[in-house]
Amino acid sequence: xxxxxxLVVLLIVIICGIGxxxxxxxxxxxxxxGAYSFMMxxxxxxxxxxxxxxxxxxxxxxxxxxxFVATVFRTSRRTKD
Amino acid sequence: MKTLAIFIVLLFGGLLIYCTLDFxxxxxxxxxxxxxxxxxxxxxxxxxxxxxxxVTAVLADYRGYDTMFETIVxxxxxxxxxxxxxxxxxxxPETQLYRHxxxxxxxxxxKGAEPPRESREFERIDLMWVPYDLIIKTSAxxxxxxxxxxxxxxxxxxxxxxGGGFQGGVILGASIILFAISHNLRSSFTRxxxxxxxxxxxxxxxxxxxxxxxxxxxGSNYLDYxxxxxxxxxDPVTARxxxxxxxxxxxxxxxxxxxxxxxxxxxxxxxxxxGL
Amino acid sequence: xxxxxxxxxxxxxxxxxxxLMMIGLYAMIAKKNLVKKIIGMNILQTAVILFFISLGAKNxxxxxxxxxxxxxxxxAIQATDYINPLxxxxxxxxxxxxxxxxxxxxxxxxxxxQQYQTLEEDEILxxxxxx
Numbered sequence: 001x002x003x004x005x006x007l008v009v010l011l012i013v014i015i016c017g018i019g020x021x022x023x024x025x026x027x028x029x030x031x032x033x034g035a036y037s038f039m040m041x042x043x044x045x046x047x048x049x050x051x052x053x054x055x056x057x058x059x060x061x062x063x064x065x066x067x068f069v070a071t072v073f074r075t076s077r078r079t080k081d
Numbered sequence: 082m083k084t085l086a087i088f089i090v091l092l093f094g095g096l097l098i099y100c101t102l103d104f105x106x107x108x109x110x111x112x113x114x115x116x117x118x119x120x121x122x123x124x125x126x127x128x129x130x131x132x133x134x135x136v137t138a139v140l141a142d143y144r145g146y147d148t149m150f151e152t153i154v155x156x157x158x159x160x161x162x163x164x165x166x167x168x169x170x171x172x173x174p175e176t177q178l179y180r181h182x183x184x185x186x187x188x189x190x191x192k193g194a195e196p197p198r199e200s201r202e203f204e205r206i207d208l209m210w211v212p213y214d215l216i217i218k219t220s221a222x223x224x225x226x227x228x229x230x231x232x233x234x235x236x237x238x239x240x241x242x243x244g245g246g247f248q249g250g251v252i253l254g255a256s257i258i259l260f261a262i263s264h265n266l267r268s269s270f271t272r273x274x275x276x277x278x279x280x281x282x283x284x285x286x287x288x289x290x291x292x293x294x295x296x297x298x299x300g301s302n303y304l305d306y307x308x309x310x311x312x313x314x315x316d317p318v319t320a321r322x323x324x325x326x327x328x329x330x331x332x333x334x335x336x337x338x339x340x341x342x343x344x345x346x347x348x349x350x351x352x353x354x355x356g357l
Numbered sequence: 358x359x360x361x362x363x364x365x366x367x368x369x370x371x372x373x374x375x376x377l378m379m380i381g382l383y384a385m386i387a388k389k390n391l392v393k394k395i396i397g398m399n400i401l402q403t404a405v406i407l408f409f410i411s412l413g414a415k416n417x418x419x420x421x422x423x424x425x426x427x428x429x430x431x432x433a434i435q436a437t438d439y440i441n442p443l444x445x446x447x448x449x450x451x452x453x454x455x456x457x458x459x460x461x462x463x464x465x466x467x468x469x470x471q472q473y474q475t476l477e478e479d480e481i482l483x484x485x486x487x488x
Contacts, residue, residue: 021384050243058251070348075470079390086387106367108416120436133423135442158457343460
C-alpha cells in the first residue's frame with residue numbers, strides 16, 4: 001500500500017461526495033455519485049479487497065447510476081438544494 | 082434546520098473521532114479483528130473446500146445460510162418493486178410514432194387510424210423522439226455479447242480469481258440493460274420478457290435452496306455440500322467446490338433477473354411501454 | 358511531537374471515513390430533495406462499508422486468494438500473509454443488498470412524484486396541509 005496514492009484517492013472521494021450532495025441538478029448528482037463509486041472501488045482495490053472492489057465497480061458505479069438516471073428521467077431534474 | 086443538522090453531525094463525528102483513539106493502528110496485523118475467526122478460514126479453506134479464493138469459499142460454504150437469505154432479500158426487493166410500481170392497465174397514447182426503416186421517415190399515426198403492422202419496414206418508436214443513431218446501436222451490439230461471455234467467465238471462475246455469482250449476475254444484467262438503453266425498452270422485451278425475468282428471479286433462489294435440500298436428501302445437513310460427492314462421483318472436498326459453483330449459478334441468475342426487472346420498472350414507471 | 362505525528366498517521370484513515378459518514382448523515386438530515394436524501398443514504402452506507410474493510414487490512418499481506426492454488430499443500434499457509442477475508446465477505450453481500458434497497462427507495466420516489474408532482478419535502482408537506 002502506498003499511502004500517498006491512498007490519501008489522494010480519499011480526497012477525491014470526499015470531493016465527489018460533497019459535489020454529489022451540493023450540485024443543483026439531479027442528473028449531475030447521479031453522475032457524480034457514479035464517479036464517487038468508482039473512486040471508492042479504487043480505494044478498495046488498493047486495500048486488497050479485490051472481490052469487494054469488483055462488486056462495487058459493477059453494482060455501485062454501473063447499476064446504481066443507471067437506476068438513478070432512470071428515476072430522474074421519470075421524475076424531474078429540479079432540486080432546490 | 083440546517084444549523085441543527087450541522088450540530089448533530091458534528092456531535093456525532095466528534096464522538097466517533099474520540100472513539101478512534103482506542104482503535105488499533107491502521108493495517109496492524111495483530112488487530113483483534115484479525116486474531117480470532119479469520120486465521121482458521123485462511124489456514125483451513127484450501128484443505129476443506131479446495132477453493133483458493135477464500136472470499137468465495139466463506140461466502141458460499143461457511144456462511145451459506147447468510148448468502149441464501151441475502152439472495153432472498155434481493156428477490157423480495159424485485160417483488161416489492163413490482164408491487165409498488167407496476168400498472169397493468171394499458172393506456173393507449175393519443176398518437177403513435179412509427180419509423181419507416183429503409184428511408185428513415187417518421188410517421189405520426191393519430192388516434193383511431195390504422196397503424197402499420199410491425200415488420201421489417203416499420204418499427205414503432207417512443208413518443209419522446211430520439212433520432213436514429215447507427216453508431217450507438219452497432220457499438221452496443223458489439224459490446225453486449227462480449228460482456229455476457231465475460232459475465233459467465235466471472236461466475237464460473239470465481240473459485241480461482243475475484244468474482245462470483247453477485248458480480249457475474251450484475252454484469253449479465255448490465256449487458257441486457259445496455260441493450261435496452263441503446264435500442265428501446267420494447268425491443269428488449271422481445272428478448273427477456275417481464276414474465277421470464279420474474280421466473281428467473283424465483284429460479285435463482287430455487288437453485289440455491291434446492292442445492293441445500295439436495296444435501297438433506299443425500300443424508301447430510303442443509304447446505305452441507307460434502308454430501309453431493311455421491312452425485313458428482315468425486316471425493317467430498319472436491320464436491321464442496323462443485324456445490325459452491327452450483328449455488329453461485331443460482332445467485333447469478335437471481336441477481337441478473339432482479340437487476341433487469343428493477344430497470345424495466347423504474348425506467349418505464351411501471352407501465353412497461355416506453356423507457357429510457 | 359513525534360508521538361503525536363505517529364498517532365495522526367495511524368488514525369488519519371479512520372478520520373477521513375468519519376468525515377465521509379458525516380457528509381452522508383448531513384445530506385440525509387438537511388437536504389429537502391428526496392433523491393438527494395437517497396444519495397446521502399448511499400454515501401453513509403459506503404462509508405460504513407469502507408470502515409469495515411479497513412478493519413481487515415494488514416500491512417505486508419496479500420489479497421485473500423491462496424497463492425499457488427492447488428499446489429499449495431506443499432507450502433505452509435500463514436494467516437499473517439493474507440488479508441482478513443471475513444469483512445470482505447460481509448460487505449460484499451452488503452453492497453448488493455444496498456442496490457436492492459436503492460431500487461425499492463427509487464420506486465417509492467417515483468410513486469411520490471406521481472402523487473404530488475414534486476420531489477421537494479417542504480412542497481409535499483404544504484400540499485398535505487392544504488388537503
